[in-house]
Structures are given as C-alpha cells and as structure tokens.
Amino acid sequence: MRLIPDVLRALTSPGLTDGDPLPSGSRARHAPLPALGDLYHREAPRLLRYFARRADRQDVNDLVQESFTLLARAAAGPDQSIERPEAYLNRIAANLLRSRAKSALQRSLARHVPAEDALLVAPDAVTALEARDTLNRLQAALMRLSPKTRAIFLAHRLEGLSYNEIATTMALSVKGVEWHMSKALTHLNRALGSR
Structure with a gap:
C-alpha cells in the first residue's frame, strides 16, 4: 500500500491520536477487504484459468491457494486494507509465476555443464x-x-x-x-x- 508522503508524516507525527481523522486527500482510507470466502468464490475460477494457461497442470491449484494465502497475509496486517483486491490478486499471480520461472532457470543453470567440460565419447x-x-x-x-x-x-x-x-x-x-x-x-x- 502506497501512502502519500504528507499522510505518512501525519501518521507518524506525535500530535496525532487514534481518534483524529486523516487528511482528506489520504489514500490510506480504503474499503475493507471483502470476506475472503466471497472473494475466493468470485476470483478462484478466473485464477484457475489464468494459471492453467501459464503453468503446469499439477501446479495450478497450488498457485491459486498460494495467491489467496498471500492476499490474506497482506490484508491481515494492522491498519492494512486493500483498495482493489482483484487487482492485487492479479499482481500476486503474476509475481508467483515470475518467481517460479526464476527458480526454474536457476535450477537449470545449476545443472548446466558446458560442452567443453562434458566428456563426449563416440561409439567404439x-x-x-x-x-x-x-x-x-x-x-x-x-x-x-x-x-x-x-x-x-x-x-x-x-x-x-x-x-x-x-x-x-x-x-x-x-x-x-x-x-x-x-x-x-x-x-x-x-x-x-x-x-
């Protein structure tokens, strides 16, 4: 969640108490995250299709689960609210795929043997x-x-x-x-x- 710099200063200033209203231009006041179950029922089928086009079939359900887990963790913080949870889920999904691709590349590079180092034997x-x-x-x-x-x-x-x-x-x-x-x-x- 990004805060406008003056809102951040207002939140950390010693004169602000819990009951004080935030400045009118603040983006910190968001609608609370809808019930996670409702969001899951609305968005899970779309995420399943998204991951099915981009990941291995056996990983699709795990990726959907991990997306919602990360969303729940992000929303569970104190004074945390997510303005557009659908867009946040999209970003989480893209980041998960990017992270898995990086991991796969690193594993592939770790097993890579340069051709000049490989022992190639012709049939005798x-x-x-x-x-x-x-x-x-x-x-x-x-x-x-x-x-x-x-x-x-x-x-x-x-x-x-x-x-x-x-x-x-x-x-x-x-x-x-x-x-x-x-x-x-x-x-x-x-x-x-x-x-």
Whole structure:
C-alpha cells in the first residue's frame, strides 16, 4: 500500500491520536477487504484459468491457494486494507509465476555443464564388432543344442520361468530340468570361451 508522503508524516507525527481523522486527500482510507470466502468464490475460477494457461497442470491449484494465502497475509496486517483486491490478486499471480520461472532457470543453470567440460565419447567400432561376433557365436552355440535343452534354457533365461514351472510344463522332474540347464551352460561357456 502506497501512502502519500504528507499522510505518512501525519501518521507518524506525535500530535496525532487514534481518534483524529486523516487528511482528506489520504489514500490510506480504503474499503475493507471483502470476506475472503466471497472473494475466493468470485476470483478462484478466473485464477484457475489464468494459471492453467501459464503453468503446469499439477501446479495450478497450488498457485491459486498460494495467491489467496498471500492476499490474506497482506490484508491481515494492522491498519492494512486493500483498495482493489482483484487487482492485487492479479499482481500476486503474476509475481508467483515470475518467481517460479526464476527458480526454474536457476535450477537449470545449476545443472548446466558446458560442452567443453562434458566428456563426449563416440561409439567404439571395435567394441561393436566384438559384441556382434559374440552374439553370432552365442546364437550358433544355441542352435547346436538339442531342441529340448535349448527350449529349457530359453524358458528359464529369457522367459524367467522357474525350474518347477519348466518341469510342470515339459513333463519332466526338477532334476531333469537341472541336468538340461547344466548341459546348456557347459556347452555355451565352452563355445564362448574358445575364441
């Protein structure tokens, strides 16, 4: 709330008492803030639309709440009155968005790494060729397994089935599934170990 300088002097002068009237040109005499509930019902839908166009959806209700909280705090001070609460709410809303944008920019700048400081690694052609070679040898080794052993190995390793589930599905004992898995692992280790 802005006061005219001579009104400010009159308020702080020692000759002024509580019952004395203020000067006629004073802007300090404002209508009291209408009931906050009435103001909320009138202005909240407009503020919701305002924030919905300018902020993330999950933040809209919080921003409206914070706007009214700040308005209530401003009006709660001793001898405080707000002449046009709707305009005051508009200013609060704009300031909240500006403040959030500044905070987001500061967080972004704090995480920023200059390109010259970043470690950029190009794909390694040799590593890619070695990986492709390993995959080809693994696939060839899998194809050399018997169909039943291969099916049991893939059911356990790719599909994530337990030995009990595989035994039930393939009409085997758990020991039989363990034997096929051991056979597959030994064969694949031998095939991948010999380069």
